[in-house]
Structure formats: C-alpha cells, structure tokens
Amino acid sequence: MLNKERLINEFIELVSVPCPSKDEKQEAELIMSKLRAMGIEPEMDNAHEKTGGNCGNVWAYIKGNVPTAPVLFFEAHMDSVAPTTGTKVIRKDGVLYSDGTTTLGGDDKVGVASMLEVVRALKEDGVPHGDIQLCFTVSEEIGCLGVVNMDKSWIKADFGYCLDIGGDIGEITYAAPKLYDIYVKVTGKAAHAGIAPEEGVNAIMLAADALSKLPAYGRIDKETTFNVGMFNGGVGTNVVCPEVKFVIDMRSLNVEGLEKLKDDTIALITEVVTSQGGKVEFEVHEGCPAVAVPTDHKCIELAQRAAEKMGLKPELKTTGGCSDGNFLCGYGLPCALLATGMSNVHTTEEYLKEDDLFGTARWMYEIIKLNAL
Ligand SMILES: [Zn+2]
Structure with a gap:
C-alpha cells in the first residue's frame, strides 16, 4: 500500500x-x-x-x-x-x-x-x-x-x-505551446552623429520602426503569445547606431498559426528595415515542439x-x-x-x-x- x-x-x-x-x-x-x-x-x-x-x-x-x-x-x-x-x-x-x-x-x-x-x-x-x-x-x-x-x-x-x-x-x-526564438540582427551604417548624420543609417530607429508596426504583441490571442525579451545595440552617443540585435519569443498552441505568425513577422521586419536602407538577418530556433x-x-x-x-x-x-x-x-x-x-x-x-x-x-x-x- x-x-x-x-x-x-x-x-x-x-x-x-x-x-x-x-x-x-x-x-x-x-x-x-x-x-x-x-x-x-x-x-x-x-x-x-x-x-x-x-x-x-x-x-x-x-x-x-x-x-x-x-x-x-x-x-x-x-x-x-x-x-x-x-x-x-x-x-x-x-x-x-x-x-x-x-x-x-x-x-x-x-x-x-x-x-x-x-x-x-x-x-x-x-x-x-x-x-x-x-x-x-x-x-x-x-x-x-x-x-x-x-x-x-x-x-x-x-x-x-x-x-x-x-x-x-x-x-x-x-x-x-510550440515555441520559436527568433534572433534578429538589424544592420545600418555608422556615421558621426554630429558631423554627418545624413551619411548613417540608424539601426535602432529601423528596428524600433519595424517593432512598432507589428500588429500586436504580448498575448496575441487565447493560444498565442509574443515577446521581445532582449534588445541590444549601439556603440556610442555620438555614433549613428550601426547594428542592433533583439530576440523574439513567440509561442502558440496553434502550430499552423505560429508558422504564419513567424513568416508574417519576418516579412514585416524585412520590409520596414530594407525599405529604409538597412539589412536584416534572422536566425530561427525551434525552442520546443x-x-x-x-x-x-x-x-x-x-x-x-x-x-x-x-x-x-x-x-x-x-x-x-x-x-x-x-x-x-x-x-x-x-x-x-x-x-x-x-x-x-x-x-x-x-x-x-x-x-x-x-x-x-x-x-x-x-x-x-x-x-x-
Ligand atoms: Zn520542474
């Protein structure tokens, strides 16, 4: 017993x-x-x-x-x-x-x-x-x-x-949920912030612009969440920021919905960043099934x-x-x-x-x- x-x-x-x-x-x-x-x-x-x-x-x-x-x-x-x-x-x-x-x-x-x-x-x-x-x-x-x-x-x-x-x-x-961690690197172009800002492409501003255009974050629906948990970049106050990295944690009980969210997110960030002269790279890690x-x-x-x-x-x-x-x-x-x-x-x-x-x-x-x- x-x-x-x-x-x-x-x-x-x-x-x-x-x-x-x-x-x-x-x-x-x-x-x-x-x-x-x-x-x-x-x-x-x-x-x-x-x-x-x-x-x-x-x-x-x-x-x-x-x-x-x-x-x-x-x-x-x-x-x-x-x-x-x-x-x-x-x-x-x-x-x-x-x-x-x-x-x-x-x-x-x-x-x-x-x-x-x-x-x-x-x-x-x-x-x-x-x-x-x-x-x-x-x-x-x-x-x-x-x-x-x-x-x-x-x-x-x-x-x-x-x-x-x-x-x-x-x-x-x-x-x-199934989980994706998406590592994003946005590359701009460095320039002296006071002397020649027009020669630079500010990666912080591009990333911020892209993130602000996301349709939703936090709890997206009953089955899905989306978080930007880390954001790093910049080299100095007087430098147009050449590069930032951030990480997205997205997870959902709806596996097909998660695939679409991943693809849509990557497409949106790519569009916003590249249309303003920046470059973007993604590394997608499957956190768990x-x-x-x-x-x-x-x-x-x-x-x-x-x-x-x-x-x-x-x-x-x-x-x-x-x-x-x-x-x-x-x-x-x-x-x-x-x-x-x-x-x-x-x-x-x-x-x-x-x-x-x-x-x-x-x-x-x-x-x-x-x-x-
Ligand atoms: Zn435990």
Whole structure:
C-alpha cells in the first residue's frame, strides 16, 4: 500500500541531496540504489556527453503481468533550481517548506518521490499492472537538456505523464505551446552623429520602426503569445547606431498559426528595415515542439477516471509554459502533464502540501491500476 509517511520521508531524503542542473549524479545514484532495492535494474543513458553534466538520465523498465495493457511512461526531472544545496525541510501544519535559504526542490522531487513510492507499493501489493517505464531526467531547468539530448529509441511506452507542473491534483494539462526564438540582427551604417548624420543609417530607429508596426504583441490571442525579451545595440552617443540585435519569443498552441505568425513577422521586419536602407538577418530556433494530446486519447481519459476514483473533479487545462513534456511529445510519445501541487517554485518560498505529495502518488497509482483493467 502507498505509505504517506514513508513517501514524505523519502521526499525529504531526496531534496536533501544537492542537485543543481548538470550536477545530478548524487541524486541519480540515490534513485538508482532505491530502484535496485526494489529488484529493478535501472539504466543511465549518456545524455551528459552532450549536456556537459556529470550524469545522464535514469531509466527503469518495470515488467508487468498484464501484457494487453498499454505501456505507461512516467517522467520527472532530478535537478532543482538554485539555491538548492543544503536544503533543510521544515514540516509545519501538513506543509513542507525549506528553511528559507534554499528552494524546497519539490520541483521536481514531488514527481521523483511519487514514482519511487508507487513502484514500491505496486511490488508490495502484487496488483496486476502493465509494463511501466520510468524516466528521471537531468537539467530540465536549463532548457530541458536531458530530454533534448536523450536517445528517443529508449522510449518503449505507448503514452505517458510528466509529473512536473503546479496546480491542484486532478488538473490535467493536455496542451502546451510550440515555441520559436527568433534572433534578429538589424544592420545600418555608422556615421558621426554630429558631423554627418545624413551619411548613417540608424539601426535602432529601423528596428524600433519595424517593432512598432507589428500588429500586436504580448498575448496575441487565447493560444498565442509574443515577446521581445532582449534588445541590444549601439556603440556610442555620438555614433549613428550601426547594428542592433533583439530576440523574439513567440509561442502558440496553434502550430499552423505560429508558422504564419513567424513568416508574417519576418516579412514585416524585412520590409520596414530594407525599405529604409538597412539589412536584416534572422536566425530561427525551434525552442520546443507542442504538447497536443487529443482530449479523447486514452492518456487523458485514464487520468480523468483515476482522478474521479480519488473523489476529485478532473479538469482539463492548457499552459503557456514549456517543459520536458513538449520534447517527449515531439518524439511521438503522447504525454500529458499532471498537476502535483508544487507552489512558489523557483523561489526560496517554495512549498508543497503533504496531501498533494501523497495525492500525486495516489493519482499515479490509480492510473496504473485502471490501465490494467
Ligand atoms: Zn520542474
């Protein structure tokens, strides 16, 4: 049976191990030793050869005894946002906090601890279940590097769940945006600003003119956002600015709409800049693919029924954020995000209710049981 106190204690043990991005080795070894103690032989991939970290992603494949059941995938990331070394957990009125000098690390040890406790309980209870694949990733917090650099042929599951998003237990996120980062370089022509300004072409003014002609920015529609987050350039107060660089972050749940927005934006900036004697170059980076699990997919339906079994009212949601789940979906694994209750993440005020930690594990356990029926 799932054991709440054992789960909380294991969570505290997991977050007490320093685990910044690219330095997950100690945590990975702890997780692997816990899996071995359950009779599971985990494997580590070599993602770190590309990420520059000190260990790879940890994988485990748990053979079930219901071969007709779809193979489930559960994922959580091992790294936590700094300051994360020397975490001391304070338990107060059913809530877990750090002592205020570090993050709690509930992001994402809530997922890690739940996965370990559920597998342990499955073994103890001998409940019928299908095959289950677990994946504990590295360096999610610095660009999902573990997932980006994994060998997707290791994925053996039919669909899965990422245990890495805030919100109430029972909230299922089935869609997250595709993201483009567009690096723009506008080139004008330098000239002395006081003696010969007419000989220059001011890149700042061209870029500003182009950006001011964009039809919209910020929240463009229900599915789409657009941000200019960085803008750099200029060499001196007395020089007509020869070059500026800026970066656009555009993302949307509507993948076709995003392609059009990208093309339209590039066309507009090009037109404004070149018509005034400037030059412009674009570098388009695909930040991540979209999460788009159809709401009638078994992945969603199972999570809904499992939440209902727990007496919760499941809620379908979308997010504007990107996570490991985006890349897993991009690899062809339908992957929904299950809310875990983590709150104030990425700050030293982070907290996690003990009930939400236990609720995450219960939800996962119910999904596995229902999947085998
Ligand atoms: Zn996270």
